[in-house]
Amino acid sequence: MAWYLYQGVNFYGPGFVQAEEPEGKGPINFRGVGSFTPVNPRAIPRVFRQRAPHKAGIGDITLVDGSVAVNQRFKDLVERFEPDMHLFVPIRLERSNGDLIDGDWYFFAIQQDVDCILTKLDEQSHFVETYAGGWRYSLGGLAPTSSRKLHMSLPAVAGKHLWTAGLLGCDDAFVSDEFATAYRKSRFRSVLSLDSKVEIVDEVWVAEEQMGPYLPNWKQFEASGRTDRSAW
Numbered sequence: 001m002a003w004y005l006y007q008g009v010n011f012y013g014p015g016f017v018q019a020e021e022p023e024g025k026g027p028i029n030f031r032g033v034g035s036f037t038p039v040n041p042r043a044i045p046r047v048f049r050q051r052a053p054h055k056a057g058i059g060d061i062t063l064v065d066g067s068v069a070v071n072q073r074f075k076d077l078v079e080r081f082e083p084d085m086h087l088f089v090p091i092r093l094e095r096s097n098g099d100l101i102d103g104d105w106y107f108f109a110i111q112q113d114v115d116c117i118l119t120k121l122d123e124q125s126h127f128v129e130t131y132a133g134g135w136r137y138s139l140g141g142l143a144p145t146s147s148r149k150l151h152m153s154l155p156a157v158a159g160k161h162l163w164t165a166g167l168l169g170c171d172d173a174f175v176s177d178e179f180a181t182a183y184r185k186s187r188f189r190s191v192l193s194l195d196s197k198v199e200i201v202d203e204v205w206v207a208e209e210q211m212g213p214y215l216p217n218w219k220q221f222e223a224s225g226r227t228d229r230s231a232w
Contacts, residue, residue, distance in 0.1 A: 002152055002200055003180040004142055005033055005162075005173040007063075008193025015063035016048035016093060029229060031066040033192060034110035034173035036164040037229050041089050044107045049094045058093075059189035064107060068191065069093060072104040077186060081161040081179055086111045110173050113226065115166040115218075116156035118201055119210045123148075127212045135213040136232065137168045142197055149197045153205040167214065167221055167232050174198060 018028075022045045030039070048064045060071045075088050088106040095101060119126070119137065126138045142150055152174070157163065161176040175183070180194050211218045221231035 001177045001196065002157060002198040003175050003177065004150070004195040004198055005175050005192055006195060007032060007191055014051040014054050014096075016050055016065070016069065018045035018065055019047040019049040019094060020045055022046070028065055028067055030109070030171045032171045032173065033068050033108065034162075034164040034171050035087075036113045036166060036170055036232070037227050038111065039087050039109050041087065044089045045091070046089075047092045047094065049098065050096045053096050058101065059191060061108075061188055061190035061192055062093075063191055064091075064093075068108050069105050070108045071106075073186070074108070074188060074190075075104075075106055077179075077182060078108075078162065081176075081182070082112070086162060110162045110164055112160060112163045113166055114156050114160065114163050115168070115205050115207065115210075116152045116163075117165050117168040117210065118151040118153055118203060118205065119168065119212060121151040121201065125212070127214060129213075134217065137212075137214055139169065139172055142172075142195070149199050151199050151201050154200050154202045156205045157200065166226075167218055168210070170232055 023042045028044065048069065060074055062069050069091060070088075078086055087109040091105050091107050093101040093105045117137070127135050128138050130136055139150070142148060152165070157176075161179040163174055164171060165174060175194070183194070207215060207218055217231045221228055224231065
């Protein structure tokens, strides 16, 4: 089994916005906990400030401009499973008045992307035509209130613990059963939640069988070295 990692309803204090321009002068070009394309650390701001006054503590995993900041305890957990693989950029978190929030904090993004979603096992097609005339695959039906299940390729995700799912998954994040168990036992105060609507199937992922009308986009993505976000 794998688990869908998403921004849930739990929230501890106001979120943060960037308080300075990043060195790389580039915007954060994804939202959530993962990015299906590589993130340049130089494009990440180093200082984030709370949107409103808030004297109480904050969560172990909290919102920063729609993405997430994590503390050392969460970083240690991820590194235990997949060392030196994912993005952890040291940042400063401040109260709304500029006072420092104690602790070691990191801007975090999952940086392991793999084609793995088996669209052929969907009970109905979730490919949607865009206004520009192209196609995208919608994971909108994977919300916790939905009965829809997602299917993933075992050969594609075997041995992995945190990943994104290529063009079909965009920035949506998934974790292994082992990581999900450790995450729960750690009892993080977090904006992230787990949902179990992911089934692992012993089937090889083949682009021509799974990408449907989105196949040209996938070929464009592959030709870019899997760095072209416009393919999505």
